[in-house]
Amino acid sequence: MELKNAVAGSLLATCMFSLSTQAATELEVSSWKGAGAEVANFPLIIERFEEKYPDIKVKLNYMARNDMVTSIPARMQAGNPPDVVMVDAEFILHWGGNGQLMPLNDQAYVERVQPHLKRFLGLGDDIYYSMLQVSGMGVYVNDDLFRQAGVESYPNTIDELVGACKAFNDKGIQPLLMAANNGGWTPYVYFLAMALADSDTPNPTRIDDFVSGEKKFADDQAMKNAFEGFRAMINADCFDPMVSAGTDPWSVALTTFQSGRVAMLPQGMWNITPFSNDQLPENFSLHPFPVINGSKPVVMDYNGPGWAIPKDSGQVEAAKKWIDFWMTDENLKEYLTADTSITTLQGGTSGVPSLAAPYEDARTAGQVVTFPVGSIPADLGAEMPHDITSFMLDPDQDYNAILARWDKLVEKELN
Incomplete structure (x- = not known):
């Protein structure tokens, strides 16, 4: 039983x-x-x-x-x-x-x-x-090289950057690497940070006005100033266009920065963890981009x-x-x-360490533009990085012709 x-x-x-x-x-x-x-x-x-x-x-x-x-x-x-x-x-x-x-x-x-x-x-x-995160792009700084060159503060504007580049060059330190091999990604990001920031608190949807045809690239002074900013950086030997054009942003550029051979590297927030894990460089921080249209540097959001x-x-x-x-x-x-990465929630907790405080402070203050992934026509998205890299290698060319070509690509898409 x-x-x-x-x-x-x-x-x-x-x-x-x-x-x-x-x-x-x-x-x-x-x-x-x-x-x-x-x-x-x-x-x-x-x-x-x-x-x-x-x-x-x-x-x-x-x-x-x-x-x-x-x-x-x-x-x-x-x-x-x-x-x-x-x-x-x-x-x-x-x-x-x-x-x-x-x-x-x-x-x-x-x-x-x-x-x-x-x-x-x-x-x-x-x-x-439900967007989980915001990542973004900014400028990594080797804090030790800044001290060696006597550059006491991070440059907020291109004019200040030009002055810092002179100090770096006088000490035999390479100021900046604008890695452009494999798609021209870095010059494209740096250019957009300057061009989309038309004020100290830019409109994050500004790119939409160009894509819709409401604004013309060729008529926009902030766009033109961004090209002038590139010229000023090249003339001040902030970076070597030929070396940058041959450097891959996803491999060689990273190891160049980690080895202490360059003071500044434009790159994504996602590199904080590998840099920290390697403890290379020993002392680094993440900052916003210097601006050409205003006085306050800007960060570039990458919606995750x-x-x-x-x-x-x-x-x-x-x-x-x-x-x-x-x-x-x-x-x-x-x-x-x-x-x-950064939280998308109001009052939420981000996962970014204190070394990125300059980046987060700028973002919190509204000094932010948005990387236009998925929001611009495919032909324009392919042409812009190519044209910006081409201008980097030949800054004497007429950038008005480049801007007019971008407008034609938008017109083609709209029609």
């Missing part, structure tokens, strides 16, 4: 466990972060989520971002997408524009996002994703990835819980600390 009761109890427990397992919701999340070299505290955050929602089991489907370009649209077209997918501005433009994402306007997290970032969360009036829900998601309610869970400061700060 006792054996029968034990067997019956065991069978009942097995059945209850089976029913419990069947009742659990599996939430498939596709992401290019969370594994590999970008673990970014995902295991901790997923564990917390599953503790709060024990009826939801997260299935993290990690893949490279480039692989998502083909695999996710194929699944969307088949009507079997992941329940949640990581997106960025480019994916929002394509998938949101094609009606493949669910609008999230009514979700509570939207009111937690910093007001000036809300316009980047979707298309038109539709909100499609976030979560979206495909319109055919099979677990919409669980997906919304996932997004809302991430968009609370308690959880998001774990990700931001691991990924060394």
Whole structure:
């Protein structure tokens, strides 16, 4: 009798466990972060989520971002997408524009996002994703080389930069590296920082006015001044155009800065962690870009990835819980600390160390422009870095012709 009761109890427990397992919701999340070299505290955050929602089991489907370009649209077209997918501005433009994402306007997290970032969360009036982070670009400074050259403060303007370059050169120190190989990325970023900052508190949507045709590149004095700023930097030997043009920004430029062979390097915030881990250079800091149109330096925001829900998601309610869970400061700060980036939440906690305080102070003061990823026509986006690098190598050319060519590309796109 006792054996029968034990067997019956065991069978009942097995059945209850089976029913419990069947009742659990599996939430498939596709992401290019969370594994590999970008673990970014995902295991901790997923564990917390599953503790709060024990009826939801997260299935993290990690893949490279480039692989998502083909695999996710194929699944969307088949009507079997992941329940949640990581997106960025480019994916929002394509998938949101094609009606493949669910609008999230009514979700509570939207009111937690910093007001000036809300316009980047979707298309038109539709909100499609929860932006997790803001990264950005600025200028890394070797603090020891600044002291050696007697440069007591970071230059806020191009005029101040020209003076600092003389001090560096007099001491045999290379002031700046404008690494332009492999796409002309660094000159493009530096130029945009100068050109889009038309005042000490620039309009972060200024680039949209050029893309819409409301403003003309060829008529804009701030754009012209940016070219003049490049000329002034070259004439002051702030950087060697030929050396810079042959230097890869993602490899050689980084090791050049780490080895102490250059005082300043324009690069992304994401390099803080590897520089700190290597303890090279020994003393460094991250600063905003000197300006040509004003007196206060500017940082360049790079709006980061976030979560979206495909319109055919099979677990919409669980997906919304996932997004809302991430968009609370308690959880998001774990990700931001691991990924060394800035919070998108009002009053949220960023994951940026004190060495980037000059960068964050400028951003907080509104001295910020936005890198136009996903917001300019493809032809223009390809032409601008090429033209800016070309001007860097030949600063005597007429930049008005370059600006007029950009206007023609915009007209072509609009027509």
